[in-house]
Amino acid sequence: MNAQPTITNIAGPWSAPDINTYLGRCQIDTPSDLVDATWRKVLEKRPHYDLVIDLGAGDGRFAKAGRYSSYxxxxxxxERFGSSTLPDNATIRHECAFSAPISGASLCIGNPPFVRNQDLPEGWREQIAAKLNRRSGIKISGLANAWLYFFVQSLEITSTDGVCALVVPFEWTSRPSAAALRKRIIDEGWSVDVYRLCDRTFESVLTTSSITIVDKGDRSGRxxxxxxxxxGAERAIVSPTGTDQAMIAYGEGRGDRPAGRIRRGVSPGTQKVFVLTESTRARHGLRCGVDVVPxxxxxxxxxxxxxxxxxxxxERYYRSAGQRCWLLVPDRESTSPNWSAYxxxxxxxxxxxATCNERANWWEYKMPEVPTALIATCFKGHSPKCTVNEFAVRAVGGVAGxxxxxALEARRFVNKLSxxxxxxxxxxxxxxxxxxEIGQLNRVLAELTDA
Incomplete structure (x- = not known):
């Protein structure tokens, strides 16, 4: 056994602060039973693999299972792998997975880092997305999280008859940010097996995990x-929804007919600055309707x-309850001196x-229109919470408008959706x-207003 893995110089578009921030958000150990489960499914595809590549190796725990010639x-x-003990035919490189000239893996395996798109290092997304686009033809959405970049890279370095097996969020099977990736897989005719993990595998990550296996050697398109x-018990399911019903399609579904439209809530840049509680508003002397709006x-x-x-x-559930409920008006000219002071x-x-830094004035964003109803994009229970917007508040973040x-049509829709x-x-x-998703809400809007 090798007591010390091989280390090469790090490469890629990283500064020291970038690395520290990134690592602080993505270093989550893969449970050993999940490593074993992934390898079991992989070995059902092939009994042995020649070259195995792991793009986010951590301490190398995927190297300690399975059957392969080299890893x-x-x-x-x-620090993640400095003291790891690996098999003789395994090595870990201290190197950016997107900068190394690698290809021809018979298996690409691992648990890519889960880092939100907002937390990726400045410039990293653009550089890596452009590189992957040139190599794969996949245009990665600016809303994609880190794991999706690793997913695309894994497919590209896997040989034409190889296997890609990754622990990634189950949402990749349906979310718009992964649409280009799904299309590429479908166009190539590669077969896909997705195992949704039913328990809380990663407590600190708010997403359902999966073992996803793409077999490039199987061109059945299944x-x-x-x-x-x-x-290890498994149950086949018909649809990613886990039921016998198909997922709600994306899109308005109304052709060219005039209709209402659901839009996502405004993202002003950071709610810590732009969305205030009543006590913060009062402390800074900001005037309701002038400096801030509900x-x-x-x-x-x-x-x-x-x-x-x-x-x-x-007043009861937001203002008096201490919730963030005042949106800063993005206009220095029409506001009070207290606005400028704040x-x-x-x-x-x-x-x-990233949002604030892209503007000439960091605080200057486009004020959204007042919606006639408000709808939650995330929900528990049977349907999203929704309410008629009689008080004319703005929708921010996870609230859609x-x-x-x-007002009458909005009330009818709210009652039907509820x-x-x-x-x-x-x-x-x-x-x-x-x-x-917003596209799905618009489809539901079309269905319910046509009914």
Whole structure:
């Protein structure tokens, strides 16, 4: 056994702060039973593999199982593997997986890092996305999280008859950010087996995990879905929803007819700065309707039976409850001197986000229109919470807004949506949570307003 893995110089578009920030968000150990389960499924495809590549090797635990001739792992955190003991035919390189000239793997295996797109190092997404686009033809969405970049790279370095087996969020089977990846797999005719992990495999990550296996040597184009528990018991499922019903399609579904439209809530840059509680607003002397306007970022605090957001409801469940409910007006000219004092007092670290940094003035965003109804994009229960927006608040973050319908039409839609069970047609997100994308909400809007 080799006591010390091979280490080469790190490469890629990384600065020291970038690495530290990135590593602080992605270093989650893969449970040993999940490593074993992944290898069991992989060995059902082939009894032995020649070259195995692991693009996010960590401490090299995927090297300690399975059957292969050689294993090469890539890991940018030297502390993760510095004391690892690996088999003689395994090595880990201290190198960026996107900078190394690698190809021809008979198996690409591992658990790619889960880092949100907002937390990826500045410039990293653009550089790596451009490189992968040139190599694969896949245009990666700017909303893609880190694991998707690793997924695309894994497919590209795997040989034409090889296997790609990764522990990735189950949501890749349905979310818009992975649409180009799914299309590439479908166009190539590669077979896909997706094993949805039914337990809470990664407690700190709010997503349902899966073992996803893409067999490039099988050109049947077959997609199969399963549920898998820690005991190894599996159950075949018809659809990613886990039911016998197909997932709600994306899109408005209304042709060219005039209709209402659901739009995502505004993302001003960082809610820590732009969305204030009542106490913060009062402390800075910001004037309601001039310096700030009412908003909500979540319907979680609202009882499901409250289907009209009035002034009294806003006061009780948001303003008096200490929720973030005041949106900063993005206009220095029309606001009060206290607005300027507040904006000028903000520590630059607090607005050091990709969204704010792209603007000429970090605080200047486009104020959204007032929607006629508000809808949660994430929900527990049978359907998303929704309410008629009588108090004219703005929708922020995970709250979507219904536009271009009258108050009467909005009320009818809210009543119908509240009585509709969407769960059988939605891919479960995590821990009993469901997430309905904007395109899916627009499809539901079309269905319910046409009914």
């Amino acid at each position: 090469i792992g890539f890991e940018i955190d030297a 997609w199969r879905y399963f549920e898998l528990d820690r005991t 908003c909500i970022t979540s319907l979680r605090h609202l009882p499901r039976e409250v289907n009209v957001l009035t002034c009294e409801v806003f 904006v000028d007092s903000i520590d630059p670290v607090l607005h050091d986000t 219904l536009h271009n319908l009258s 009585a509709t069970d969407l769960r059988p047609r939605i891919v479960p997100h995590a821990n009993g949570l469901f997430k309905c």
